[in-house]
Amino acid sequence: MILAEATPLSHHLATWLAGLLGMQPNWLFSAVGALLVATVILLIVVTPVGLGGVYLERKLAGRMQNRRGPNRVGPYGLLQAVADGVKLLAKEDILQRGADSPLFRFAPYLVFLAAFAGFVVLPFAPGVIAADLDVGLFYFLALIALETVGIVMAGWSSNNKWSLLGAMREVAQVVSYELPLGLAAMCPALAAGSLSLVAITDYQAGPIWNWLLIRHGYWAIAMVPAFLLFYTAGLAAAKRAPFDLPEAESELTAGFHTEYSGMRFGMFFLPEYAMMLSLSAVASALFLGGYHDPLGLSAPGGAFEGAWWWGFLWFFLKTTFLFLSQIVLRWTLPRIRIDQVMYLCYKVLLPIGMGCLVLSAALRLLG
Amino acid sequence: MKALALWVNRVWMGLKTTWIGLTITVPYIFRRPYTLQYPEEVPEIPPTERGLHVFEIDKCIACDQCAKICPVDCITIEAEGKGKTARIRTFEIDYSKCLFCALCCEPCPTECIHMGPQFDLVGYTRDEVIIDYADRENPRCFSEGEKIPYEIAPFARK
């Protein structure tokens, strides 16, 4: 019944199914309903996110490098990502000798699951959220840790030393960067007094100076560093350049997914974009007012109060901006060395994060 | 205190050089791409290009000079008759061996073999890249009176 409460749509589906078969809705129907909803979400959310992300990345990278980027499949190369997906599906799925078969096969699914499960708590628009968990932020951070498990499984089970090294880097990096990421996420949570992303977003309702990044001017001294911190640590948690150490292709060939081929490789490839997108979304919900527009039209009493399309538009704009900035950054910066990644985490970001937390606590008390 | 100043400087330099990098790369998004769309747009091929050979079959006297100088022995010539009246039967160039060094063009007494502008040749088997230039159907084999449709620069030294 928990599932039914969390996703009303699946509850309706379960009741409908049970009615169809002339039975009382029980947990089995709820589970089937939830699965169906999940499948639909996978189809309508995951595919555009993954494929759109891949396309945007390749196109933008191309243009930044004075190239054209994909432009052959479909208009402006829009179908390139689809073609790649089909290619990956058609490729042979290789399980090399010496691999730990169950782990090797399961790891991509775990990574995929962890990356896309984060979408559950994203407040896309007023009222449009899969599950408004009270601990939404906490849940989101926990999922990042879950992805690490999948990657370690992949690295270990590949029976390849480069993969193992990549997995070890992943553990060292992501586990470390959860600290600054958590600290930075604490600041808005502290200000808004809630861990629910919807509550934090609604706390920022109103014109632009209500956004936590620059709330009433003086909050900026704590929130601007916290935002940069969240962004940087987010890059590291999503393994994006300059923190793409686990798969650093010039050092570890392809890191943890060296041995993967076909759709299993795709299962590692798409979550990267899902992770980028969900981190951008959380960052925009935490600091940039989420689905609220800068003029305050969506605030209580505003012209578009509760209009889901207006909220979605602004959420989409903010998230896309952050998403694109991650891509631009990737194609500008060289890669950091592994010990410097650790240095950056523990000696730069962590102190800044603690400072931000103390500062926002003080502001909360004073303001 | 000094260590703190160094720390602040490092953080600042990190942010600053990242910003400088972005000011270089981001404007490129709005500029014209440099690349060519290859099969449709072909780069300008200079007349000196050492591409696939161009052969003027009626000038050839089958003297075998080109085959002799070839460092990889990729030219096979078979001819009927001898001397100035010789007529060529096969003139095969094995492009799986060819170095494109243009040494074969230099000793030719009648200047019948040149390096042309075509730079691509594909085949599914090795036999497909052995090309017979004595075959008058070959687009790069020119009979007497046919005009070679592109400019071919001569060597400074013959």
Added chain:
Amino acid sequence: MTPAEALRSALPDAVEEATDAFVRVKAEKVVEAARVLREKCGAEMLHQISGVDRPPDKMEVVYHFARLKPAAFLCLKVSVPRSNPVVPTLANEWASANWGERETWDLLGIRFSGHPHPYRILLPEDWEGHPLRKDYAYPVEYHGVDCVE
């Protein structure tokens, strides 16, 4: 001081032949001769080691040392019998001799006594013969691959 003068004065009994271009020393004295070149003539770098096959009975190893200022190449030659070509190694003093001598062994079959790692470097370990010898016979096949056209 030219290499010829330096070597004649330091190792009078080792020098076999000395011209402006090169000095030929006895094979067993090559380490001492190289040391003299470094100390007296400023040869700071071992630039190149070349082996030359001189059938029927001789093989040569030619060392080119580089002097930095004023820049010049100093040439030292060693002749060894073709039946048993052995030269003392310079690898313990000039690190560049390590690979250079391995290559000379690999391609010409001149052995360097005392070399720390006397194995083939360019060719596979199981290759037969030394290609740069003038009487080298091309292999007919190698690991089942037909080598003769």
Added chain:
Amino acid sequence: MTTIQGVRLDEGERAAPTLPRDILTEELVFNMGPQHPSTHGVLRVVLRTDGEVVREAQPLIGNLHRCCEKILESLTYVQGLPYVDRMDYLGALNMEMGLVLSVEKAAAVEVPKRAQYLRVILCEINRVISHLFAAGQFGLDMGAFTPFLYMFREREEGLTLLNEVTGGRLLYHYIRYGGVTRDVSDDWKRKCIAWCDQVAAHMDEYNNLLTYNHIFLNRTVGVAIIDRETALRYGATGPILRAAGVPRDLRKDMPYSCYEDFDFKVPVGPHDKGVVGDSWNRHRQRLLEIEESLKIIRQAITKLPAGDVSNPKVTRGWKAPEGEAYVASEAPRGEISCYFVSDGGKAPYRARMRGPSFYNISLLSETSRGLLIGDLIALMGSIDITLGECDR
């Protein structure tokens, strides 16, 4: 002597100099290459590491061995030349210079002044192209993809310039005994000057985007130092030696092909950041050398004398008389030299080519101890090897 996967390894230092030894962990043996993205070809490096720390790196070469010297011995003089191009395919004209200068000296062949100037111009263009490639490739190894493509853009234009004169984009077969094959046109000279301006105008872009980037500096400054003594001991030449503080440039020290006519500087490390002989200095060295090469090209084009471009005495069946010579010249990756011996026959009796990469890469074993794997990539990228010329 340990044997690992059929490879004999020297007994290296067991203890890494930088790590405390109270944590003993199992060592890993890695096969880096021949298909690794950062080995720049088919170099194979067998690594013994303690986690990320490299204990020993043993470069294993020979995968691209074609026995160039045997080919030269078995072909006639003119036939051999196109093969030399294939030694260092990124600096092919400089490779031709290496062989041709030795043969010309041994046979006392005169080269017309105009041909010498043309050789200088084209070799310097080739050097700029090669250095652009090397610097970009180094950026790529450090994870910066974009500067690599910016440098390729200029490289592309340079290749087009070379193509217009020589007919080839990568392998030129342009320099012959006693001269060159083709003269240049006035139009080409104008394009060449324009290209020099274009490269010079983009130098700031490369520097700001890559060379002075904070992350790049952190990755390379003080990393994998090759000092003067090590470089000389291993016979390392070219940018590595100069970045290590040795002002040795054969174009200045032993001028060949009229290099004495031109006014240029030899940049010597340490440059404005880092310590002498580190990876950053080697990278910066290349970029500074590009600027000097551009100066030479501009001067050579303005001063280009009139006259013939080849020596008519050298015909196709030309044979060098008996004799020998050892001439070295400055290729992009170091000093290319040829010990040429002739017995008067139709082929060289012996043409021993010195591949600069061959000696440069032999440094790897000693310099890499105690580095992280990421630093090892920095070391290999900044040494900049071409396996074609290393394995010959």
